[in-house]
Amino acid sequence: MYHSVSDHGDDPFNITVSAARLARQLAWLRGRGLRGVSMRDLLAARAQGQERGLVGLTFDDGYADFVTTALPVLRHWECGATVFVVAGRLGGHNDWEMSGPRKRLLAADDIRRLVALGVEVASHGLTHCDLTRVPDDVLRAEVHGSRILLAELTGLEIRGFCYPYGRFDARVGAAVHHAGYRYACAVDPGPGDAGDLALPRIHIGEADTGVRLEVKRRLARARGRAVEAP
Template identity: 90%
Template structure:
C-alpha cells in the first residue's frame, strides 16, 4: 500500500515515499524474483493457481505524482500497479487532510492516459469520506457514482474499490458488493465472510529499507496480509 511518490519531506501522515526509495524498493522486489502487479492481475492469477511470486502494488488517493514519478519507475522494473482514485476530486487536491502539504490529484486526462497504458484504475470513492459514517443515500453515491464516473472516463469495467481510511463495516461492504465491484481493499484483515471485499494490505513508507521489507514479506502470512488461493 503506497500513496504519494515525491521528494517532499513534509509528511505528517507517513504517506510519501521518495523516488529514490521507491526505486530501491522495486529493485529489492525484483531482485528476489518477485514482480509487482495490479490487484486485477494478482486476483486473476490466483484464480488460475499462479499467484506465486506476484505482489499486488496499490497507490491510494490518485496523486498526480503517480504519473510523473511512480509510473516511470514501475515501467523500468516491469511492474504493474492499481491506482485508487478519488473520483469526485479529479484535478483537485487532497483537501480531506486537515494538515500537511496540499498535493495535486490526477485529472481526467491523466486517468484516460493511465487506462490506455494498461494501468488498473479503481475507485477510492467520490470524496475520500469515512463511508461508515455516511447516510445510505450518500454512501450509495460514493460507491456507485465513483464506479460509473471512472467507467465512463476509462471505457473499462472498474473491478476494484478501496475503503477510505481502511474503514468499512457490514453495511458498507454490502453496498460495495451491490455496486458490482469484484474486490475491495482495506488495510487490516476483515471477517472471513467478507472474502475479496476486504483484502488486507501492508503499508510501505519511506523508512522501509530492504531489511524492513524482508521482515514485512516474512510476516505477510502471519499478519493475514497475503492473498492466497481459496
C-alpha cells in the first residue's frame, strides 16, 4: 500500500516515498523472485492458480506524482500497479487532510493516459470521507457514483474499490458489494466472510529498507496478510 511518490520532505502522515526508495524497494522484490502487479492481474492469476511470485501494488488517493515519478520507476522494474483515485476530486488537491502539504491529484487526462498504458484505475470514493460515518444516500454516491463516473471516463469496468482510511463495516461492505465491485482493499483483515471485499494490505513508507520489508513480509504471513502465495 503506497500513496504519494515524491521527494517532498513534509510528510506528517507517512504517506510519501521518494523515487529512489521506491526503486530500491522494487529491486528488493525482484531480487527475491517477486513482481509487482495490479490487483486486477493478481486476482486473475489467483483464479488460475498462478499467483505465486506476484505482489499486488496499490497507490491510494491518486496523486499526480504517480504519473511523473512513480510510473517511470515501475516501468523500469517491469511492475504493474493499481491506482485508487478519488473520483470527485480529479485535478484537485488532497483537501480532506486538515494539515500537511497540499498535493495535486490526477486529472481526467492523466487517468486516460494511465488506462492506455495498462495501469488499473479503481475507486477510492468521491471525496475521501469516512464511509462508516455518512448517511445511506451519501454512502451510495461515494461507492456507486464513483464507479459510474470512472467507468464513463475510462470506458472500462471499474472492478476495485478502496475504503478511505481503511475503515469499513457491514453496511459499507454491503454497499460495495451491491455496487458491483469485484474486490475491495482495506488495511487490516476484515471479517472471515468478507473475502475479496476486504483484502488486507501492508503499508509501505520511506523508512522501509530491505530489512524492514522482510520483517513486514514475515509478519504478514503470520497474521494472514501474506503478500504472495505460500
